Amino acid sequence: xxxxxxxxxxxxxxxxxxxxxxxxxxxxxxxxxxxxxxxxxxxxxxxxxxxxxxxxxxxxxxxxxxxxxxxxxxxxxxxxxxxxxxxxxxxxxxxxxxxxxxxxxxxxxxxxxxxxxxxxxxxxxxxxxxxxxxxxxxxxxxxxxx
Amino acid sequence: xxxxxxxxxxxxxxxxxxxxxxxxxxxxxxxxxxxxxxxxxxxxxxxxxxxxxxxxxxxxxxxxxxxxxxxxxxxxxxxxxxxxxxxxxxxxxxxxxxxxxxxxxxxxxxxxxxxxxxxxxxxxxxxxxxxxxxxxxxxxxxxxxxxxxxxxxxxxxxxxxxxxxxxxxxxxxxxxxxxxxxxxxxxxxxxxxxxxxxxxxxxxxxxxxxxxxxxxxxxxxxxxxxxxxxxxxxxxxxxxxxxxxxxxxxxxxxxxxxxxxxxxxxxxxxxxxxxxxxxxxxxxxxxxxxxxxxxxxxxxxxxxxxxxxxxxxxxxxxxxxxxxxxxxxxxxxxxxxxxxxxxxxxxxxxxxxxxxxxxxxxxxxxxxxxxxxxxxxxxxxxxxxxxxxxxxxxxxxxxxxxxxxxx
Numbered sequence: 001x002x003x004x005x006x007x008x009x010x011x012x013x014x015x016x017x018x019x020x021x022x023x024x025x026x027x028x029x030x031x032x033x034x035x036x037x038x039x040x041x042x043x044x045x046x047x048x049x050x051x052x053x054x055x056x057x058x059x060x061x062x063x064x065x066x067x068x069x070x071x072x073x074x075x076x077x078x079x080x081x082x083x084x085x086x087x088x089x090x091x092x093x094x095x096x097x098x099x100x101x102x103x104x105x106x107x108x109x110x111x112x113x114x115x116x117x118x119x120x121x122x123x124x125x126x127x128x129x130x131x132x133x134x135x136x137x138x139x140x141x142x143x144x145x146x
Numbered sequence: 147x148x149x150x151x152x153x154x155x156x157x158x159x160x161x162x163x164x165x166x167x168x169x170x171x172x173x174x175x176x177x178x179x180x181x182x183x184x185x186x187x188x189x190x191x192x193x194x195x196x197x198x199x200x201x202x203x204x205x206x207x208x209x210x211x212x213x214x215x216x217x218x219x220x221x222x223x224x225x226x227x228x229x230x231x232x233x234x235x236x237x238x239x240x241x242x243x244x245x246x247x248x249x250x251x252x253x254x255x256x257x258x259x260x261x262x263x264x265x266x267x268x269x270x271x272x273x274x275x276x277x278x279x280x281x282x283x284x285x286x287x288x289x290x291x292x293x294x295x296x297x298x299x300x301x302x303x304x305x306x307x308x309x310x311x312x313x314x315x316x317x318x319x320x321x322x323x324x325x326x327x328x329x330x331x332x333x334x335x336x337x338x339x340x341x342x343x344x345x346x347x348x349x350x351x352x353x354x355x356x357x358x359x360x361x362x363x364x365x366x367x368x369x370x371x372x373x374x375x376x377x378x379x380x381x382x383x384x385x386x387x388x389x390x391x392x393x394x395x396x397x398x399x400x401x402x403x404x405x406x407x408x409x410x411x412x413x414x415x416x417x418x419x420x421x422x423x424x425x426x427x428x429x430x431x432x433x434x435x436x437x438x439x440x441x442x443x444x445x446x447x448x449x450x451x452x453x454x455x456x457x458x459x460x461x462x463x464x465x466x467x468x469x470x471x472x473x474x475x476x477x478x479x480x481x482x483x484x485x486x487x488x489x490x491x492x493x494x495x496x497x498x499x500x501x502x503x504x505x506x507x508x509x510x511x512x513x514x515x516x517x518x519x520x521x522x523x524x525x526x527x528x529x530x531x532x533x534x535x536x537x538x539x540x541x542x543x544x545x546x547x548x549x550x551x552x553x
Contacts, residue, residue: 002409038355039359040359086349093164
């Protein structure tokens with residue numbers, strides 16, 4: 001199975017926290033461990049929310065754009081990994097080993113979310129539905145191709 | 147023994163999966179005996195199952211497993227009077243336990259040692275490196291559990307009797323192909339599965355990819371492990387697209403490429419880049435991965451760069467000549483240079499006595515003849531191929547094509 005691990009923090013902490021050299025080195029070692037365990041499929045870091053923007057579709061139907069930073073936000077994604085593991089439990093055990101630093105007094109969160117796999121849809125994904133989905137995908141592709 | 151709750155048990159199993167290979171590797175270094183190391187590791191696992199549910203999982207479970215294992219190994223060495231004191235000294239010296247990567251590599255090379263029969267190598271590798279139980283391996287290979295159990299214990303005995311040293315071989319380049327072969331065998335066992343317990347066996351393919359990536363982490367200067375990872379991941383990226391909802395296989399030309407797995411493609415192509423960036427002669431897995439990459443990069447089957455594929459098959463034929471490679475090359479030639487050139491290529495394959503009873507030679511030759519407008523010859527060729535087909539489905543398919551060839 002495949003799991004996305006999102007590195008999250010509070011928007012208010014974003015400007016205060018500068019990763020130290022030691023922290024980066026520890027993170028490097030951790031990443032190396034993930035690679036050597038063969039579970040790492042991908043991952044990247046994201047720029048701070050000051051470089052980001054939000055497109056908000058209001059319930060009223062209005063659309064607005066909000067520029068970063070999102071200092072009010074409780075959960076800002078700072079980066080992510082994609083892991084291939086045998087179970088959710090295995091992913092959790094790996095996540096627990098992630099280096100963290102209590103020095104800042106800031107809460108750090110790793111959120112783990114498994115990807116959908118075709119089998120997850122079970123009976124809900126009937127052959128007809130699946131064929132329909134494939135037909136749609138083909139139409140989209142041929143439109144892109146033209 | 148307190149029966150652990152499902153939650154704790156699953157947690158212990160997850161920790162086991164992460165730790166077992168390195169644990170067995172370091173215990174093998176201490177005991178110089180992979181079989182003994184594996185038994186001690188099993189004892190440690192049982193101890194964790196007994197103690198953790200009641201006392202709680204220790205804050206650093208990995209360290210607990212390693213310390214407990216080391217103590218058990220030392221007890222065993224002390225008990226065993228055949229061993230000399232030097233080994234005990236080495237086992238007691240904690241400074242000697244720091245080369246975890248070397249131990250892991252040595253374990254891989256031992257599990258894939260040429261003194262073992264192929265089927266034992268795959269089972270032992272899954273057991274020692276993948277942390278899979280005998281039952282899990284048996285389910286994946288569709289054989290009874292005792293068969294796998296015997297295979298593993300016989301393999302461990304063979305290693306002891308042959309006095310196979312626990313080390314990364316000095317002639318790494320010579321021995322690496324055997325290791326890569328085991329990983330690829332595990333992969334194809336899972337990848338070939340299309341029915342029944344297909345999902346269990348797909349896990350086998352995932353396990354092989356994990357083992358391959360492990361090898362690239364341990365041997366970052368060797369191109370072939372990267373090539374193998376690329377090959378497996380690019381092939382696996384087509385998992386979802388290669389069967390119709392009713393289970394019938396969908397061949398490459400007809401696959402819906404939007405269903406190919408982008409994450410695996412990205413990782414696989416990056417692995418292939420790593421293999422080529424090492425600027426050393428590429429091995430057969432890297433070249434096969436390069437062929438797979440040409441297909442991956444083509445937005446549609448018709449847009450495939452067949453010239454590149456023919457050139458890569460030429461290269462593959464040089465480093466790993468085989469009539470099957472030549473057969474594949476003939477198909478590529480048909481697309482790249484047309485039916486006349488392809489007929490020459492396929493007739494060379496047909497002249498090889500090893501291919502005399504291979505139905506695909508006739509199937510490909512039939513198609514080529516059809517493209518040349520020789521309908522009667524094509525039909526005859528396809529009928530002959532049908533007689534050689536390994537199963538009813540392919541036989542029917544070939545007979546249908548033979549019938550369709552005639553006006």
